[in-house]
Amino acid sequence: MRLVNHLIQSSIKRHFVFLAMGAGCSSTSSAVTSSNSLQATSTAIATAPARMYSTDKPAFSVEVCKESEIGDGSPGMKQVKFGEFPVLVGRTADADRRLFAIGGKCPHFGLPLAGGQIAGQRLRCPFHGACFNLVSGDIEESPGMDCLPTFKVSVRASDQMVLVEGTPPADGKFVVQRPLAGYQPEFASEHFVIVGGGPAAAAAADSLRQEGYRGKLTVLSADSVPPFDRTKLSKAMAAEPALLRTAEHYAQHDIELMLESRVESVDPAQRTVEFQSKNGRVVLPYTKLLVCSGSSARQMAVDTPQRGVFYLRSPDDSKRIHAAGQGADAVLIGSSFIALESAAYLVANGAKSVTVLARDPVPFKALFGEEAGKAARRLHESKGVKFVIGELQSFASDAQGGLSGLKLKSGDTLPAQLCVVGIGSTPNTAFLPAGLLAGGKPGSPLVVGPDLRSPSDSNVFGAGDVLGYGHWQTAQTQGRLAARSMLGKPVRQPLATFFWTLMFGTGFRYTALAAGGDGRPSSPWKRAVVAEPKEEFKFMTYLVGEADQVVAGVAVGAGPAPVVLANLLEKGQPVDLKSLV
Ligand SMILES: Cc1cc2nc3c(=O)[nH]c(=O)nc-3n(C[C@H](O)[C@H](O)[C@H](O)COP(=O)(O)OP(=O)(O)OC[C@H]3O[C@@H](n4cnc5c(N)ncnc54)[C@H](O)[C@@H]3O)c2cc1C
Ligand code: FES
Missing domain, CATH: 2.102.10.10 (Rieske [2Fe-2S] iron-sulphur domain)
Structure with missing residues (x-):
């Protein structure tokens, strides 16, 4: 494992001390969930460095x-x-x-x-x-x-x-990066290990250094590229992955990013992870472990042909789907966000025909309510996507082993040379001891408390889809909060989870109060109320629970309503429907 040499460390240290002389970072006034601030790791935390983007002579x-x-x-x-x-x-x-x-x-x-x-x-x-x-x-x-x-x-x-x-940031940039501390050899006894290379892991790694963590930091990712924007895979399939941070960024800030490194087991008693790297099997000790291993596409329990059936999770998947979609009859199985976004992409990018095969005539009904779900379907149909309500019996293949169609339980056959399966996801927890998982059951989500820490092992933390509720904003926010929790710092609560999906240029934005650590909406909704004014592809639905309290909402199209609602929900006080419609 690479550790930067002492010379570089001295220079980082000098730089760090210089930065730390400025103003500290702000805190929020919201309620917090306290975690143990007397962590052994606290010695490895420096005062949060200040940002240095302004100059003495303003431009x-x-x-x-x-x-x-x-x-x-x-x-x-x-x-x-x-x-x-x-x-x-x-x-x-x-x-x-x-x-x-x-x-x-x-x-x-x-x-x-x-x-x-x-x-x-x-x-x-x-x-x-x-x-x-x-x-x-x-x-x-x-x-x-x-x-x-x-x-x-x-x-x-x-x-x-x-x-x-x-003076605005230089080089036409419109953002600033919060300064990151670096590794210092006197903190070598601390080794934080992050499993995963998605948005939760990326946010956590940066946040640990931004919060001043100076011990060793290793990110083990099964991916072959540094963390990238996975949400773009179904919206711009042929594009190169949009990296959240470059490999140089990680090297520069003493974050050991090990790609193509799949963790196979965790031993909480020994505090080690065992993983398969490009150079063989490695057993790595940790002092704190953050699990951000995300989720995988749920597989169909049906024999698949050698070619033509895809799941969408990686940049390679999206490129292959784009290529296979050219001139093809495409069928999307499931009415998930990934299936419908893929349908929208393929119908506009070279497919001959696009059909969604779904069990439920109204997509997203359980999450969004009837009206927003129907709008998603109408939007697709208006652009030429067909919906077939039914279930797959088996795949048909041609003499070369390529997909030729889908046989349905109804007896009908849908001709297809491309099929994308989007029937949900399962958390990547096979390498974790069952004692850390929901119900103690293998394959279940990792369990954490509101401070993102495992209730059964105080050295284990979790963030993102691995907790069983998967959206980009939630994963990244949890990654950032988990980093704070690992350092014994308070974690902001409550949070509004925020999710978006984009189809044919129309956004669907959903927000809900998430009081638990896993980001899941805290209360079920009982009725969906559409607010006036309502246009066909522009309206807000409030999802209402007990006593006419709004617990979630979804906006079809533009408008500030979901953002206003997220702010209200985060106050942690009841949001009365009458105050919104
Ligand atoms: C095609 C697509 C489109 C999406 N669009 C949207 C959208 O529009 N809006 C939205 O809110 N969400 C969207 N999502 C969901 C969003 O991308 C996820 O919620 C988010 O990526 C979860 O982040 P994560 O860090 O928890 O996990 P992931 O992004 O799943 O990353 C998990 C990481 O862990 C690694 N890993 C897994 N197992 C191991 C192991 N054993 N050892 C080492 N590493 C391991 C993986 O290689 C990966 O790097 C989309 C997802 C997909 C697939
Ligand atoms: S552009 Fe601001 S959150 Fe996406």
Whole structure:
């Protein structure tokens, strides 16, 4: 295993001390779940380093408006420009009513934050729900890895004019990276190991270093590429994987990223993981273990032909599906998000015909309610996707072993040269002792508490799909929180889980209160109420539980409603339906 040499360490140490002289990072005022702050690891934690993106001589100085014209929260927010760079200026919506000035583009996909919703000291992105601290710029909830730049804001005494000054990040970037501490040999006795190379692992690895962890840090990933954006695989199948961080990033910050390294067992008593690497079998000791091994596509219990039937999980899968889809009759099995997104992609990208074979006539009904589910189906049908309600009996193949069709239980046959199976996922826990899993059953999700720590082993933590509830935002946010928990720092609670899917350019965005550690919605809904005004592919459904309290919601198309709801749910107080419709 590579460890950087002492010379480099000394320089990292000097650099680190320099950074640590600035302001510390902010904390939130929300309720927290305490975890044991007297961890042995606390010695390996440095004071959180400050961000160093502004300069002494600001490149821009802009008059915004009179101070009295800046109201509280989102409605009072103004946008100014530093050249081409948008800057949002406003007031926090807490008792402090602090003036702030932050970068106006979201680090996740670079989309404008101007329509974002403020709650307390945080701004939530209107698109996929990322949350930023308005004072520090820190990202506090994903999606996304990076922070917003913040700028100096002041009020001129002579005329009460609000002034914003600063220098946007260099090279046309619109985000800033929170500084990362590096490994230091005096903390060699601490070795944190992360299993997995997805968004939860990526967020956790960065966060550990950003929170000042200076011990050894190893990420064991079965993937052949560094962590990438898996959500794009069904939306842009032919594209190269969009890396969350480069291999150089990990090397630079003393994060040992070991690709093609599949963990085969964990021994909690010995505190070791055993894995198969490119160079053979390795037994690696850990002091703390974070399991982010995600999930795998659920397999069909039916014999499959040699060619033509695919599951979608990796960049190789998506490229193969794209290639096989050209001129093909494609059938998607299941009405999952992956199946419907794949259908949307294939019908627009070279398939001859696209059919969804589903058991339920209304996709996503159990999660989204009837109206949003029907909208998803109508949207697909309006673009030429056919729905067949039925079940697969067996696959038919041609003389060369390629797929030729799907025989249904009804006796019908669907001609197909390509089939993508999207019938859900199962958590990757085969390498974990059953005692860590739900019900003590092999194959079940890993169990954690609200602080992302295993209740049966205080050295084991978990984040992401491996906990049994899988969405990108949840996985990344949990990765970040698990890192804090591993360092004995408090973990923000409650959280609103936020999920999006994109089909034919129409987004479906879902949010729910998730009080437990696994990110699962905390209460079931009993009725779905569609808010007015309603357009065919633009409306909000509130999912209502006991006593007319809204427990979740889903928006079809654009609009701030799900982001507003997420902010309300995170206050941890009942959200009355009457206050929203
Ligand atoms: C095609 C597709 C489209 C999606 N689109 C969306 C979307 O639009 N919106 C949304 O919210 N979510 C979407 N998701 C779901 C989202 O991608 C997942 O929720 C998220 O990736 C989960 O992150 P994770 O880190 O928990 O696990 P994963 O991303 O599954 O990563 C798990 C990692 O663990 C590694 N691993 C597994 N077992 C081992 C082992 N034994 N040893 C070492 N490493 C191991 C894997 O190689 C992988 O690197 C999509 C998923 C797919 C597949
Ligand atoms: S663009 Fe802001 S969360 Fe996705």
